Amino acid sequence: MKLNQNDVKEIFEIIDKSNDICIAGHKGPDGDCIGSVMALYELLKPTKKKITVCFDGSIPYNYKSFVDEDILAKEYDGSKYDVVIVLDCSDVERLGKYKDILINTKKTICIDHHKTNMKFADINIINADISSTGELLYNIILSAGKDKDITKKIAEFIYIAILTDTGKFSYSSTSSNTHKVASNLMEKGINVSEIDNIIFNSKPSNVVKAYIDCISGINLFFESKLGIASITQKTIIENSVEMGDVAGVVEFIREIKEVEVSCVLKEHKNSTKVSLRSKNNIDVSEVSLKYSGGGHAKAAGFEISKDVETTKEIIINEFRKYFGE
Incomplete structure (x- = not known):
């Protein structure tokens, strides 16, 4: 992919001139978010600059062995930064409790692959056609001529980002370049079999x-074209898990032959988080x-600031126009 070389050059010039750097991802971090943020952290760590890493939400069980959680911020203490670099995050609100870091910094940079990105930073490198933020970050590193700085650890994090956000290289965003990048990362000595086992086979x-x-609570609507399940607080508490631990349900629903749109409703204290997946031509980002x-x-x-049952009715009504009565 072609990158704006001036943007890439400016990003690393800003980093070079900065002493206090904050790297942040979206709340409820997933594999692409964790992999991208941690890869950039590892890339900048040898500079000996002060680096703060922020995720609003706990690291899911299957990523814990890769991440040194001692380096992660616990809360935002009002610190000021020379630069804040946000990865895999489409808008300010997605930073959750860390969103104020953007008003307490001299420069902001956003690296992302969501087509709905609001371009909220001073420098935005956004590519909605690429498989993952991890692949985009890899291309930025190469474009900056820093490919020799990619250690085995950095390669591991970028591979995790790509592996998880492509559904094990199965989604339509997976390109020939995605496979080339994965091949290059493997040449750094990463153990792809071990990574796969830890992430996908260690529940x-x-x-x-x-x-x-x-x-077991999946509901099917419109001749089974829409599938909805809920992750309730009752389930979370009774099983002593974190919300982020119960991953893959929305993908499981999509595997049902008749289902064209899958939905998971995640119950929080005063809101419901909605995850949507589409198998065919429906653009769920529009909803x-x-x-x-x-x-x-x-x-x-x-x-949305609604309970699970109300949100379920909203989802059913939203997709009624696609599937009819």
Whole structure:
């Protein structure tokens, strides 16, 4: 892909001149977010600058072995930064409790691959056609002539970002270049089999029970073209899991032959988070944008200040126009 060389050059000039750097991802971090943020952290760590890493939300169980959680900020303390670099985040609100870091910094940079990105930073490198923010970050590093700085650890994080956001290289955003990047990362010595096992084949029994609780409550509508499941606080508490641990339910629903749109409703204290996936030609990001969310045509989401049952009715009514009565 072609990058604006002036933007890439300016990004690294800003980093070079900065002493206090903050790297942040979206709340409820997933594999692409964690992989991208941590890859950039590892890239900048040798500079010996002060680097703060922010995620609003806990690291899911299957990524914990890759991340040193001692380096992560626990809360935002009002610190001021020379530059804030936001990855895999389409708008300010998605930073959650860390959104104020953007008003306490001299420069802001955003690197993202969501087509709904609001371009809220001083420098925005956005490519909605690329598989993941991880692949985009890799291309930026190469474009800056810093490919020799990619260590095995950095390669591992970028591979995690790509692997998870492409659904193991199965989504339509996966290109020939995506596979080339993965090949280059493998040449750094990463163990792709081990990474795959840790991320996809290591569910603790309590997480499995929570997963079963969720999928056992799948409801199908419009001749099974729309599938909806809920992850309730009752399920979270009874199984002693975090919300981020119960991943993959929305993909599981999409695997049902008749389902064209899958939906998972995640119950929080005063809101419901909605995850949407599309298998065919329906652009679920259009629905998400109506509720100040974002994402891609086939994978999007939003948060709404409604309970789960009310949100379910909203989703059913939104997709009635696509599937009819």
